[in-house]
Amino acid sequence: MPNACSLTKPDATSFRFFPTTEPLSYFVEYLYVSQIPDHFAARIDATRLPEVEAQLVFAIEAGNVFPGGTPLGGGLRACLFVQPAHLQVIPIPGSIRQAIGASLLPAGLRLVMPPGAEGLADAPLFGLDELWGTEGRELRERLVAAGTARARLALLERHLHARAGRIVRPSRTVQRAFALMEAAHGEISTEELAHACGCTSRTLRSSTAEETGLAPKHLARIVRIRYALNLLVSGGVPLSDTALTSAFADHAHMSREFRELIGEAPSRLGQKIRSAELPAFSAERNLISTGLLVVPKSV
Secondary structure: OOOOHHHHOOOOOEEEEEOOOOOHHHOEEEEEEEEOOHHHHOOEEEEEOOEOOOEEEEEEEOOOOOOOOEEEEOOEEEEEEEEOOEOOOEEEOOOEEEEEEEEEOOOOHHHOOOOOOOOOOOOOOEEHHHHHOHHHHHHHHHHHHHOOHHHHHHHHHHHHHHHHOOOOOOOHHHHHHHHHHHHOOOOOOHHHHHHHHOOOHHHHHHHHHHHHOOOHHHHHHHHHHHHHHHHHHHOOOOHHHHHHHOOOOOHHHHHHHHHHHOOOOHHHHHHHHOOOOOOOOEEOOOHHHHOEEEEEOOO
């Protein structure tokens, strides 16, 4: 369990990530805690990038943006919600002050939705009480009562561990398909994936839709642009080389994908990410790799 000091300093902006163990590791890549004080939130714009992983999040917000919620007094609310895998950029409200969550593997959504992702409504967020009913509401209240980030993280981990032991493991076909997508940096067709996984294209499309809510071609598209983005922000990689090594046909193709999926040209986005105006924060991982984009607030 993480050191309490790293999770509870109210004035420090920090992003912490923690590994999981079996059986939870079949569904969850990592757990995390974010502390976002007022002075930091006022100076940045934050978004969730297109991503293949769903997020289960307990958040404290100074507002009324997230679904459901428990009033805490002083204008604060506690919310527990799911953000499915998605192609669009999703703004993160400046009202968020603390987030404790689980980043689900591409085939791990059944941890929170046992029937899988099939039939998800076209919405970016779902209150967990909408999916779990009484269990979701009770977990939210227990997380509120836990009081500190450290205690909340431990409680969420215990609850998910217990749930993981009762749930059928994710589809091996989808796990294999996603591993192949990552190895190819997204440049692989549905037909090639299906052949490598020993199934038909129709079966693969059905399996990925059930497990993640997205088709294989959409998952591959996200993998491709996220790989390019990681190269771009790592520094020292010319845009033309980024395009080539990311499996885009050329720079123009990459620029179209960035504009369509992220809303900005890669050159402009790179300038924002490396801007000296970005306030300091502490993070154990490259935030882009976790699907979180943090840039200076637009003037």
